[in-house]
Amino acid sequence: MKASLHHQKWNNTKWNNTEAKQENGKHLQDKPPxxxxxxxxxxxxxxxxxxxxxxxxxxxxxxxxxxxxxxxxIEMNFTNGDGLDLTYYDIDFFGVISKIHVLFGLKMNEDDVCLADCATTHTILRDKRYFLELTLIKANVSTISSTTNLVEGSGRANITLSNGTRFHINDALYSSKSRRNLLSFKDIRINGYHIETMNEDNVEYLYITCIISGQKLIMEKLSAFSSGLYHTTIKPIESYVVVNQKFNDPKVFVLWHDRLGHPGSSMMHRIIEHSHGHPLKNQKILSPNEYSCVACSQGKLIIKPSFTEVIFESPVFLERIHGDICGPIHPPCGPFRYFMILIDASTKWSHVCLISTRNVAFARLLAQIIRLRA
Incomplete structure (x- = not known):
C-alpha cells in the first residue's frame, strides 16, 4: 500500500513538472526575447x-x-531617428524599416546627388553654398514611423540641374546630416515645369518638361536607381558681382585732410560724401592709425607730451593750446549747439565757451588769446 501511494505521488509530481515546462515554453513563444x-x-x-x-x-x-x-x-544608407524637438515641418522620406530609413541605389558623388521625391513636402539640401539666405533653426522631420531632428535651417536657395535648368526655391531646408539632397515635386511645379515618365529602349526616365511658344521642350532627363528612385546632379548657380575698387593713395588723402582743417575719420567721411570738386570719391578713408599727422597729434595732447610724435615741448605760456569742439548738443542750449574746450599745455589753464557753429571756433580762439595777452 505504501509503495503504490509513493508511486502515485511520484507520477503526479512528474506530470506537474511537465505541465510547468509546457506553460513556460508557451510563455517564451508568446514573448520572444x-x-x-x-x-x-x-x-x-x-x-x-x-x-x-x-x-x-x-x-x-x-x-x-x-x-x-x-x-x-548596392549601397545602404542608414539614418538614426533618435532625439525629438519641436516639429515645424511635415516630410515623408523614401523608405522606412522600424525607425531606420534605408536608401538603396548606385554609388554616386554624395555632394551633388539629388533625388526627385514626390513624398517630401520641402526640398532638403545638405550644403550651405546652395542658399542665398539661410536662417539657422532646430526642427524635426516627420517620417512614416516617427520624427527625427535633421533640420538645421531654412531659407531661399538656387540650384542648377545637370542639363543647366535653374530652380529657385523659396523655402528649402538645410540638413548637413542628410545622406542625399531631395528635390520636391512641389518646387518643380512652382518653377513652372511639368513632370512625366517616358520609356526609351525599355528604360524608364523621368522628364522635366516646359511648354514654350506652344511646344513642349524636355529640360531634364532623370534616370532611376534599381529601387525606382529618380536621381540627378545639382550644383550652385554661378553669380558675378561688379565691385568698384577704391584706390588707396595716402598722399592725396593727407593733402585734403590738411586742407579741410584736420577733421576726424567720421567727419572726413561726411565731407567726402556730401561735397564735390575733389578726387576723394573713390579713395579709401584712412583710419588714424594708418597715417601720421603731426598737427592732429599736437592738437590732441592733454598734459603729458607724446615723445613718439612730438619731440620738443614748449614751456612758454600760450605757445601750445589744446582745443576740442564737442557737439552737437541735444537738446540745444538756445542758439548754441556746440561747446569748445581750450587747455594750455604748460600752465594747465583751461577755458570752455559755447558756440553756435563750428565756423566761429577759430574766431573765438583768437579772441581768447588776445584777451589773455592784453
Whole structure:
C-alpha cells in the first residue's frame, strides 16, 4: 500500500513538472526575447533575433546582396531617428524599416546627388553654398514611423540641374546630416515645369518638361536607381558681382585732410560724401592709425607730451593750446549747439565757451588769446 501511494505521488509530481515546462515554453513563444546589442543576421537591424525576424523578403535579399558586394554595386544608407524637438515641418522620406530609413541605389558623388521625391513636402539640401539666405533653426522631420531632428535651417536657395535648368526655391531646408539632397515635386511645379515618365529602349526616365511658344521642350532627363528612385546632379548657380575698387593713395588723402582743417575719420567721411570738386570719391578713408599727422597729434595732447610724435615741448605760456569742439548738443542750449574746450599745455589753464557753429571756433580762439595777452 505504501509503495503504490509513493508511486502515485511520484507520477503526479512528474506530470506537474511537465505541465510547468509546457506553460513556460508557451510563455517564451508568446514573448520572444529582444536583441538590443547585436544585429539580426538576416536584415542587419537591431531589436530582434534572426529566428523572429519579420522583415519582408525583398529587404532581406537586398541586405544580403549588399554584404556580398561589399558596397560596390548596392549601397545602404542608414539614418538614426533618435532625439525629438519641436516639429515645424511635415516630410515623408523614401523608405522606412522600424525607425531606420534605408536608401538603396548606385554609388554616386554624395555632394551633388539629388533625388526627385514626390513624398517630401520641402526640398532638403545638405550644403550651405546652395542658399542665398539661410536662417539657422532646430526642427524635426516627420517620417512614416516617427520624427527625427535633421533640420538645421531654412531659407531661399538656387540650384542648377545637370542639363543647366535653374530652380529657385523659396523655402528649402538645410540638413548637413542628410545622406542625399531631395528635390520636391512641389518646387518643380512652382518653377513652372511639368513632370512625366517616358520609356526609351525599355528604360524608364523621368522628364522635366516646359511648354514654350506652344511646344513642349524636355529640360531634364532623370534616370532611376534599381529601387525606382529618380536621381540627378545639382550644383550652385554661378553669380558675378561688379565691385568698384577704391584706390588707396595716402598722399592725396593727407593733402585734403590738411586742407579741410584736420577733421576726424567720421567727419572726413561726411565731407567726402556730401561735397564735390575733389578726387576723394573713390579713395579709401584712412583710419588714424594708418597715417601720421603731426598737427592732429599736437592738437590732441592733454598734459603729458607724446615723445613718439612730438619731440620738443614748449614751456612758454600760450605757445601750445589744446582745443576740442564737442557737439552737437541735444537738446540745444538756445542758439548754441556746440561747446569748445581750450587747455594750455604748460600752465594747465583751461577755458570752455559755447558756440553756435563750428565756423566761429577759430574766431573765438583768437579772441581768447588776445584777451589773455592784453
Amino acid at each position: 529582444k536583441n538590443h546589442e547585436n544585429n539580426c543576421y538576416k536584415c542587419g537591424m537591431k531589436g530582434h533575433w534572426s529566428r523572429t525576424c519579420c522583415t519582408p523578403k525583398h529587404w532581406v535579399d537586398l541586405y544580403q546582396a549588399s554584404i556580398k558586394a561589399k558596397g560596390k554595386e
